[in-house]
Amino acid sequence: MKPLLPSLKEKKRYLVFEVITEKFDKAKAQNLIEQECLKFMGEFGIAKSGFLVMSDCWNRNKGIIKVNPKYLDETKMALGLIKGNLIVNVIGVSGTLNKTKQKFIQKEEMKNATR
Numbered sequence: 001m002k003p004l005l006p007s008l009k010e011k012k013r014y015l016v017f018e019v020i021t022e023k024f025d026k027a028k029a030q031n032l033i034e035q036e037c038l039k040f041m042g043e044f045g046i047a048k049s050g051f052l053v054m055s056d057c058w059n060r061n062k063g064i065i066k067v068n069p070k071y072l073d074e075t076k077m078a079l080g081l082i083k084g085n086l087i088v089n090v091i092g093v094s095g096t097l098n099k100t101k102q103k104f105i106q107k108e109e110m111k112n113a114t115r
Contacts, residue, residue, distance in 0.1 A: 010050060014063045014070055015095050016104040017079060019088040024061050032086055033065075033079065039072070042079035051075065055082070059105050 019029045030053050038046055049071030056063040067075045073095065079088045094100040 011069055012050060012066050012095075013069045014097055014100040015067055015072065015075060016091040016093070017063055017065065018089045018091055019061045019063070020070055020089065021061075026058055028057060029086060030047055030058075030063070032084070033063075033081065033088065036082045037075065037078040040081060041074055045071070045074065049075065057097075057101070062105055064097070064100060 017033075021029070033053055037051060041049065041051070048068070050066065050068045051071070052066040054064045056067055065075065076090050079090060082088050091106050092100075094103060
């Protein structure tokens with residue numbers, strides 16, 4: 001079987017978010033984000049958007065979501081509608097995972113280290 005041509009592959013964007021809460025628990029935060037996005041976009045919307053909270057890319061209270069660029073605004077809206085004792089702020093969006101980590105996660109660590 002031949003591999004897909006790059007022009008036929010689904011595009012993706014990496015959305016960096018920050019979780020603000022009194023008592024941070026990665027598993028609960030990730031579960032709540034997935035549930036709220038599922039509630040807002042529905043199963044079909046989640047499937048079309050390629051929504052994925054990347055569990056191995058958490059750094060303290062920051063995480064990364066992989067999503068199709070067409071559904072980026074809907075994903076941001078779903079994160080903004082999360083209720084409860086959890087606030088999710090979108091920090092930025094990038095096209096590659098390495099640039100996302102360099103620009104939004106490591107840059108913030110360096111700022112905090114110099115203070």
